Amino acid sequence: MENHSLAIDLEPLIAALAIEPIELPDVCQTLNSFQWAGVFEGLTNDQRIKLWAFIPVELQSTVLAVMREDARNQFIAVLPQQVIAEAISSATNAEVMGILDVLPKRTAAKLVNKLDPVMQSVLETSLSYSSNQVGRYANANVYTVNEKASVKDLINEIKSSDITNDGGSYFVVDDSLIYVGEVKISDILNSSQKTDVKELVIPNEKVILDQASLLEASDLVRGSNKAALPIVTKTGVFLGQFSIHDALDVFQAHYEEQLAHMGKVSDEDLFAPVAVSARRRAVWLGINLVTAFLASFVIGIFDAVLIEVVALAVLMPIVASMGGITGSQTLTLTIRGLATGQLGKGNFKVLRSKELKVAAINGVLWAMLVTVVTMYWFDNPGLSSILALAMVVNMTIASFAGIMIPMILDKLGIDPALAGSVILTTVTDVTGFFVFLGSATLLFIH
Template sequence: MNENSLVNVNINQLIETLAQPDFALPDEYGSLNALQWATIFESLLNSQRLALWPHIPSELSSSILSEMREDARGHFLSELPQANIEEAVFSGTNAEVVEILDALPQKTVVRLVNKLAPGTQSQIETSLSYSDEQVGRYADQEVYTIASTALVRDVLREVKSAEHLHEGNSYVVTDASAKYLGEVNINDLLNASAKQSIAELVHLPETQIDAEQSLLDASNLVRGSQKAALPVVDGHGRFIGQFSIQDALSVFQEYYESQMAHLGQVSDEDLFAPVVLSAKRRAIWLGINLLTAFLASFVIGIFDAVLVEVVALAVLMPIVASMGGITGSQTLTLSIRGLATGQLNSVNYQYLRRKEFLVAALNGAFWAVMVGILAYFWFSDVFVSVILASALLINMLVASLSGMAVPKVLDKLGVDPAIAGSVILTTITDVVGFFVFLGSATIIFLR
């Protein structure tokens, strides 16, 4: 039995166990890690989560909360007693604490931060000064740093006594004002004179991360650097912390999971979120979709006379919209992926747009001929065949251009293309397809 199926079996067993007045968790639950516990909590109702919480290992509480998906974590914390929240905050790492605080009301955040130890409080406040889209919020501040004025012998003594030799091959160097100066390699330290200053050995890495950069951009920088971690600095050059390849992988995983969720316009919604809240969220996009559907229907209504005269048009009309929609979604997917990975920029955008236009032209010409021939044998009307083929080709070309343009425009407007892109693209292909198809038919058949 694999790990995932074990968790699923335990969830079913757990739901039955939680229904008992005085329950005790089976022994196998003692071996679960924080991620497995988080998966279990996401699979329970809030009332069941609250009943289970006192029975989990207290040392895992902060890790479990940070591993839970954002929406599920928020709903759970909204009902979790304050004493339990404080326990999780005071026992967690800085990264875990930031994740937990993100889901709490501002007044509660201020109160909890003020209760932390001065050093931890300063680090948390630095993290919270950045938005949840900026890398400065999630940089690891618990990094061993060396003062540039220190001597080699003193640093080696401290490093060996603190057992930091196992943390990496180089160490961060800062000045008295915490400004980032670079790194010093452990081999350089071991080969240097004992009385040499660290400032003589420091070297500046090729790549640094601005604390205000987006998480995705920072992750791409780390991935391309071939290093385990990169330094994160603020606008004044002060060292904030490090962003590691493990952090980058987590960002990539969360991002692509969110893109898949956005395809259904349900985002990272808690499976057991309140009915009213879920309905409200989805109603927004259903309403937008309804408006776009009315727009397409309005275009069809303009040409109702020709539809009455030529019934074949009503039969063939969905083909035009469907082929345009598929073509556009293929280009839209590539465009969104390019924006997400940083591969698509102002330099190569024009090339990709031309390439996608040519792909759509080749496919459009081929399928326009095929569909035109089939339509002729079906309805024995050459005009219907020509109109269908022409509308199909035009709509596929427009869909290709729209698939490139829509994500770029939405991204500049600060709207997630993965959420809104498909709705807008479908509207464009439907309206253009119906207008060209029925408009051409009106000119030919009702002239």
């Protein structure tokens, strides 16, 4: 993953997409594929579809490949197959794999059949590896030299082709595509043209086995002081290369994944459909609910010696905890959007509306479950009702606070990542207890 901080202000672009005919801001003419990826991540799918027609064909595959995974998944799901086929026709192996991985198997198979036989063969090899093995993403689009070639033939071939090389050397293989080593460009230019390449080969033991994990491969490249390392099978067959650029992408993705897990939202698209976001977060909310009931059970051990009102204290942690995790999920997405420049006045209302709907859906879902549990536990319909009400209200308000707090702090010049969670916890606790205990007071105190 690249750093997707935006190079442009999204608001003029969003405004331009809302007017027919569409006239993009002049700054869009200078964006590269990584900057376009950042732009697309800050838009809704409807806006992405409108903008896609303006992306240069030669950039399209890279734009899709470097978008954050969830944003790419949501976008590809609404792109016509023909449009995807055109985008991957000129893509690298790694880019094609990133796109095919998110498509239904039948759709992916149809697209592969439209590619040239050489690319199909390469993809078949790539698909034999798991999503975490470096062999799946080996860049086969790299120039290799046969050890039997002469310096003269090699120089003539280089001059007559579009071969480029930024690493200062070429990978050398034998007739069976077994990796032999590398040959420096400087040695080629300084040698007699009658010299065979095999006489200039420098054996290189620094290789990456095809079944190594992406992080292992990235560490190997980083420690090699080379622009790229060859990827080989156990028998030494050359599959392609893994570059320092690829390694940086992996490290970036891993870093963002660790940060996102703090809010239990992974790499979620800012504008993923409400149903998708609700389903993903429901799992974590369920886990959190179990821990909340555990805390309540410990307190409830002493209910035999307490009067009925103590049942409120037993259930209070559930209200606060469910509101807290709901707010933290929205808080994480909002802070990421602000940090990358993908969230501003132009799309703030869209995100706020989506987050409130997600919170309301999950609030009702888990409130229904809580109602059943508390009815069985305390056999008190009134108590179950006010607990369910408090959960829905607190989770909805927590989601609203999760997006408003970072926005306000950002305007005040305060880092939302440092202060946001503290303020959010206060809001969710106060709101949850006020609604829960206030409702109980109206119900039980006559």
